[in-house]
Every structure is written in structure tokens, then in C-alpha cells.
Amino acid sequence: MMQQKILGKTDLHTTVLGLGGGGFSRLGTGQNKGDANAQQVVRAALDAGVNHIDSAEAYGTEEAIGNALRDGERSRLILSTKLSYQSVGRLKTPAEVRASMEGSLRRLQTDYVDIYHVHGVKAGDYTLIVEHILPILQRMREEGKLRFIGITESFSTDTDHQTLRLAIQDDYWDVVMAGFNLLNLSARDMLFQTTLAKGIGMQCIFAVRQALVSLDRLQGYLQRQVDGQGVDRRVLQAIPLLRELLDSGQCDSLTEVAYRFCAHEPGAGCVLSGTGSVEHLRQNIADIQKPPLPDDFLKRYEPLFAGITALSGQ
Template identity: 45%
Template sequence: RVVRTALDAGINFIDSSENYGTEEAIGNALTAYPRESYYACTKYSPHRDGRLRTATEVEDALDASLKRLRVEYVDVYMAHGVAPDRYQEVRDSHIPILEKLKQKGKIRWTGITEGFSTDTEHGTLIPAARDGLFDVMMVGYNILNQSARETVLPNARANGIATLCMFAVRQALIDERHLREYFADPKRAEQAARVELDELFAVIHDELGDTPLADIAYRFARDTEGIDVILSGTGNPDHFAANVATIGAPPLPARVTGYLEKAFAGVTGLSGQ
């Protein structure tokens, strides 16, 4: 139901993974829509049991995803959650594999995602953006950790790499209560020592009244130069409708954006999770 609601609302980018357990349900929904009306993205784990998957295993994984999604090709096929110390071997071994799958017509664009929960300093995507070998990358970016704006996005844009933003809203950015609880942890508070939460929320309330923090977080990510797609995960149609309204809302007031950029400048150790 949520997928159909999304497509009917004009959302045309659908993201999944072999590990999410959602491909089959998504595939059932997609059959009602022309294939050219949406972009299908899914992901695979480049490692199994600590070893790099072979070309046959990668293609078998893709074929299984295609079957579950009930499509003949996916637009984007991404190496999922690549750790910084594994990036080079994935790049060197799997780029040729993915390019062959592209030649076979099973995928249109290659991609890579970072494990932002632990790789908050973008140890994987900084070199990936510089190398420019993947077509698409999924990057963690939000109010609390804007480091990708300086370290990843410029090279991605220079190399023609499309960017998908994950973590725009996480647990800490749901509302004011959650953010205050998040920074009750001294280690997190130390990461953002310049942030005065009372002042932050005073600025937000002055400019935006009772606008939900999650709404502000989505708009902040959406308005960042170099971000192409904002990802939003939900299984609730009402929640989805609220997110669509948020993405279509006007830009944040310059005072709010400027305050958030200044307050969290230099923060690299937080994900919001």
C-alpha cells in the first residue's frame, strides 16, 4: 500500500536491499505501474562469511532480487554498507563485475553505500567520490553531521556521481525531546560542544513556530547543494503523506539554516542513530 501511495503521489525512486526483506512486497506493488515510471534501486552485501563474493554469487544475488522485484532490470545496484578497510577490494574486484551486469542490461547504474552508523567520517565515500568509479553513492548526511558537504559531495559532483541521502532523519531528530535525550550522553554532547539546545530551539520557534524537528531535518537535507535524492523509510501511509508534504515545503528560513550550519560545523562523530 505504501509503495502504491508513493508512486501515485509522484515519488519515482524506490529503494530496497536483498537484506531488508521488502523486495517481494515492493515487486507486487510495482507490477501495477509502467516500468519507465519509476527508478528501482536495490543493494547486495559484497561479503559473505567474511569473504568477498564471487562474480557468480553477485549475479545470482542480482537475479534473485530481480525475481523478487518482478522486473527485468534495476536502475541502481549498490554494494551495501562497505567498510572503509574493505573499500579498495570491493572497488577493484566488483566494479568489473557490476560493469558486466550493466552490459547485460540487468542494471543501469552501479552504486555504493557507506555504513554511516559506524563510518561517520565517510572513510568509504571520501575515496569513492575521489575515484569516481561508481555511478551513484548513498551518503549519510543530516543536521548533526554535515561533514559530507565538504568531504564527499564536491568530488561526487565533479565526477558526475549521483547522491542519495540517508539518515536525514534518525532517532535524535524526531522531535525536541529525542534530541535533548540524545545529547544527554556526555560523549555525544562533547562532539557538539558549541551547540546550545535552548538557543537552537528558540531560533527554530521564532522562525518556524511549532514546525516538527523531523520536518526541519528533511528540508535541511533537501536544500543542501549536491544532494540529489532524499530517502525516507516508512511502512505507514499517513507517515509517508506527511513526509511528502515536508519535501514539498518551502526552503527553511536563512536564519535557521545558517544557525544549524554554524552550530554543527566540524562535527564528524555523530549519526543521529
Template identity: 30%
Template sequence: MEYTTFGRTGLRVSKLGLGGAPLGGVFGPADEREVEKMIHEAIDGGINFIDTAPSYGNGESERRIGRALSGGRRSQVVLASKAVGPGESFGYEETIRSVEQSLTRLQTEWIDLLQIHDAEHVPYETIVGETLPALQKLREEGKIRFIGISTRVLPLLLRYVRLNEFGSIQFYARYMLIDHTAKDELLPLAAENGLGVINGSVLGLGLLADTPAPFLSQAIVEEAAKRIEELHFLRRTEPFGLVEPAMRFSLSQPAIHVTLTGAATSEVLRTNMAYCDGRGLEPDKLERVYTLFQGKSLFPAE
């Protein structure tokens, strides 16, 4: 397992992190005993970063992680969660309540990194005027250590980075083989500001694993299929032949501190941990990927 320093937070984190959405059954049924076993196996394998959210399985992801860590393993991990979620107001009191509930479900007295979840759903003024002050108060009380923000909308994320009030950022499907637009402006600015960077969904919501998420539009699936055809020089096998190059693409990017794996089983977890060995794509292939889709976002303008 490789480790790095998570920006100016100073936290020492594994470059591969365990994503909490599958643990809560977001992408399909997940056996509770298997989930606990997998969390323990991840820690035993060197993963020390776990990322979750109250909206993953209506709190089930946090509850399961809390149970798995309750036997004395809490101090072995950097635990990240998020505040409120889509459809909620992100107001001051609601943010406080959300974090307090997360602390209960996670069976912990503190959360290492508390992120504002999917910031694109809330007015900028609300986040700056209410959500952020609530998190700052919780930080003063010792209930959270660092504050981050997450959204896949790059222009919005750039605006929050420039605010200089956060210790980390998280995005998804913005630095992957078929859409690496985060590297053009966001990653350099984050590095300049000393932010920890978390990259989610390096498989493009299932697109690069030949299992696209059902909620993706037909237009996106079709465009992705065209781009995937151009990556034939990377494909290892059929099917799932782009999973390894997709993981290595993110894990070897020095500006990304944590690449999340959305493993739902121990078998997938072990496979992904094997890719965290310091080997990226060959330089000529990496340059070819960058050239193919330079500046080309897969998703419509947001």
C-alpha cells in the same frame, strides 16, 4: 513534488525517495497490506525513486516492493537496490548471485541503480577487483543500468569517488542537523564528478525524532542530546519538533539529489511529502546550524 537530474546518469528523480528498510520490517513490524498501499500512495504523490537492499528484512523489503510494482507500476519508478551485504564476501560470483536474486524478488528484468552496500565492511581491493567487475558485467547484460556505492565512512567514500567508476553515492547520518560533515569535502567533490547523491537517515537514526535507535551507544545518544539542545531555535513542537526542519535541511540542499524517507505508515509518508515543496530553512537559521557543528562529526572516527 520537486524533481532533479540524478547527476550524470541523466535519470529524472523525485527529491524525496522512499527508503526500503521499514518496508521490510527492519525497525519494527510492518503490515504487508499497509506497505503495498503506501508504495502506491508514494507513486501517486509523485515519488519516483525507491531504494531497497536484499538485507532489509532478509529480502522481504524487495519482495514487497516487487509485488507492489508488479501490477504495471514498475516503469513509473527509478528502482535502486544493493549488492550483497555485511558478513558476505562481495566476491565476483557472490555479487552476481546477489543481484540475480534481487531481480527475482523485485519481479523485474532490470534494476536502475545497483549499489555496493556498506562498503566499509569489505577490503578496497575486493571491491575494485571483484565486486565492481561483477556489476559491470551485469550492466553490459542490461540487468542493471547504473552502479553506485554506499558507506557512511566519509574518507572511504571520498576514495571511491576519486576512482571515477561510479554513477552515484549514498551515505547516511552525514548530512543532518547535528552532523553535516558531508558538506565540507564530499558534496563538492561529488558535484565536480557529476555523481548522483542519496542522503539517508536525515533524522539521525531516530535521534532527531526523539526516538533514538536502540543500537546507538550511550555516548552518541548523550552527545546528540547536547547538540539537539542547541537547536531549540528550530524546534516546532514537543515531541518530534525537529522532524520538519531536519527534512527541509536535506531536501533544500542542491548537492543532494534524493533524500530518503524511512516512512513505515502512509501518515508519515504524507507528512514527509508535504515538506518537498522547495522551502528550506531560513538563511540565518541555516547559517547558525552550519556554525554550531562545523567539522564536528557525531560519530567516532572510522
């Protein structure tokens, strides 16, 4: 059986890896691999014992997820999806929020979701969300349409967690979704201490983003961040350190390093893995259950990124 974690104070026992229905890959639909392939990825995850799938009304993958589920399977799963809170540049009305939720339920072929998030909230919109959107979600929770209420950050632009730093001070959110990876450890101090102390569940995103799929890509990405964005040059020392780890045979790929790094971070909760490839998914499921990365590597690696909050790996 796959290793499990509990999401904060919820009673949700999630597998350590959750299948991400969004990100760059959107189950492969982002690369035009089609819905049949997306359903195969979902099936492969479920058949391998993954019990947690994340989507959003904005991703266009809810339907493929709903179609992939077999009779009787729903009750064993944690389904998480998200509300796009704006419509034509303004906040959605209560009726529009309800219509969004009903649409997600219909596409997912279920009558409730386990976690319903407000998706990619900008820090400047946070108060509006609390005043105008949260009460509708609370009502829908009373009606049994959702079990837990969540909020997610837009990590590619909010790399220092401005939205979630506000959110975790409040007691409204059962689960939050934050970026944490080999390139940005800032959630450890800025979020995880509080989410762990308060029992707020965490779904970890960006564990492997575009820059983390290969060492060559990572090298190019870091060089651009140093040259163009003024990021401290010391981050470039990550490349020889990672190469040394891979050459030592203790890890087989950069994606393995990246997933193992997140999986053993106490506050990172469930690590979402985005892919449109059954083969990658199976590899990621195996990798994420491997032991923590070697201590001597972490001791040399982590200081390179200490205090750096500008990187997402996007």
C-alpha cells in the same frame, strides 16, 4: 507534480523524495507491521507521484515493493537496490554476486534495476571491492541487468565518510549514497563538492534517523554524545534554537526541519525517506517540497555542528 532532480550525469530524473525500503523502519517490517502494510506504504508513495524506491537484498522489502507495482508502472520508476558483498565473513564469489542480483530482480519482479549498489562498504574492503566485485557489476551492466553502478557507506559507523572519500576519487561509481543531516554536515565539504563537480549522483540517507524524530529524543541523544563520547557541548545549543524555530510557526515538526534541511542542500541529491507509516510518508512528501529553512536560523544553527563528524543520529 512533485519536484524533481537529476542524479549526477545519469539520465535519472528523480523526485526530490525517494522512498527508503531499509533503515530502522524497513517500510514498517522492522516494527513487525507486516508485508501488507509495507505494500500500502509503497502504493501511497507511487500514488503521490514518488518515482524512486530504494531497497537492498538485506532489507527483506524487495518482495513487498515488487508486489506493490502495477502493470506498466515499472518503466516510469527508478528502482535502486543493493548487493550484500560478503557471505559468511568473506567476499562473495562471482557466482554468488550473480545469484544475489538475480534474487533481487525476481523479488522486485523486474528484469533490470536502475541503480545497483555495493551495500555498506567498509573502507578497509574498498580495494577488494574494486578488484573483485566491480568487474562483475560492469559485466552485468553490459548484459542490461543494471543501468548504473553505485556504492553506499555504513554511515552509523563511518560518520566521516572514509569509504566514499575513497570512492569519489575514482570514476567507477555513477551514484553514491551518503549520510547527511542536521547533526552531521561533513558530507558538504568531504563529498558534495567532488560529486557535484564530477557529476556523481547522490542519494541522501539518515535525513531523519531515530534521534531526529522529536526534540525530546534529540535532546537525550545529544546529551549522551556529549557526556559519553566527548562531543563538543556547543551542540546542546541546537535544542533551544530548534525550539525557537518550531515556536515561531515557521516549521511544524522536527522531521519537517530535518527534511527541508536536506532537500535544499545542493549536493544532497535525492533524499530517501524511511517510514512504515502512510501518514508519515504523506507528511514527509509535503514537508520536503516546502521552501528552504529561514536564513537567520541556518546562520545560527550550522556553526554549532561545524567540524563535528562523530554524529549520525542513529
